[in-house]
Amino acid sequence: MVDTERDTALAQAVRLREESKRDEAREKLLALAERYPDDAEIAYQTAWVHDTLGLEAEAARFYERALSTDGLSAEDRLGVFLGLGSTYRVLGRYQEALKTFKQGLEEYPGDKGLRTFQSMALYNVGDAREAVSKLLKLVVEGQVVPEYGRAISYYADNLDEIV
Structure with a gap:
C-alpha cells in the first residue's frame, strides 16, 4: 500500500x-x-x-532500528552497515564496529567501503598488522573509495578520536 x-x-x-x-x-x-x-x-x-x-550517539539507535526492520534496498542496507559500523567506531565501541563490519561483509563480500572502515576499527583494537594488511590488499587491487574520501581523509589524521 x-x-x-x-x-x-x-x-x-x-x-x-x-x-x-x-x-x-x-x-x-x-x-x-x-x-x-x-x-x-x-x-x-x-x-x-x-x-x-x-550526533553519532543518536544516529546509532536509528541505524540499529533500520537493520532490525525489513524494507531497505540493497544499497541502503549497505549504507546502514557502513554508517552503523563507522558510528560505533567513532563512539569507541570498537567490538560492535567490528561485528557490524563483519556482518556487512557477509552480505556484501569484498565491499571496499566496509573493508576500509573495518581496517580503521582493527587499528583501534590494536590489531595494526591486520589493519595494514587489509588496506594494502585494497591498494594492490586498485580499490579506491572516492565516495568516502572526505571521511577517510579526516580519520587518517584522527584515528584515535572518540566523540
Missing part, C-alpha cells in the same frame, strides 16, 4: 539534508520516525542526518 503522505514527507526531508539544511531535515525525520517506528528507510535517513550533524 502506497503512503503518499509518508513518501512526500520523506523525500522533502532527504532533499533538505542534501541541501545542507540538516537541522530542518532532522526535525522532519524525527517526526517521521515517531510516526513510522517500523519503517527501515525512515530510520536509515534519520540516522544519516544525525551522523551529518555529528
Whole structure:
C-alpha cells in the first residue's frame, strides 16, 4: 500500500539534508520516525542526518532500528552497515564496529567501503598488522573509495578520536 503522505514527507526531508539544511531535515525525520517506528528507510535517513550533524550517539539507535526492520534496498542496507559500523567506531565501541563490519561483509563480500572502515576499527583494537594488511590488499587491487574520501581523509589524521 502506497503512503503518499509518508513518501512526500520523506523525500522533502532527504532533499533538505542534501541541501545542507540538516537541522530542518532532522526535525522532519524525527517526526517521521515517531510516526513510522517500523519503517527501515525512515530510520536509515534519520540516522544519516544525525551522523551529518555529528550526533553519532543518536544516529546509532536509528541505524540499529533500520537493520532490525525489513524494507531497505540493497544499497541502503549497505549504507546502514557502513554508517552503523563507522558510528560505533567513532563512539569507541570498537567490538560492535567490528561485528557490524563483519556482518556487512557477509552480505556484501569484498565491499571496499566496509573493508576500509573495518581496517580503521582493527587499528583501534590494536590489531595494526591486520589493519595494514587489509588496506594494502585494497591498494594492490586498485580499490579506491572516492565516495568516502572526505571521511577517510579526516580519520587518517584522527584515528584515535572518540566523540
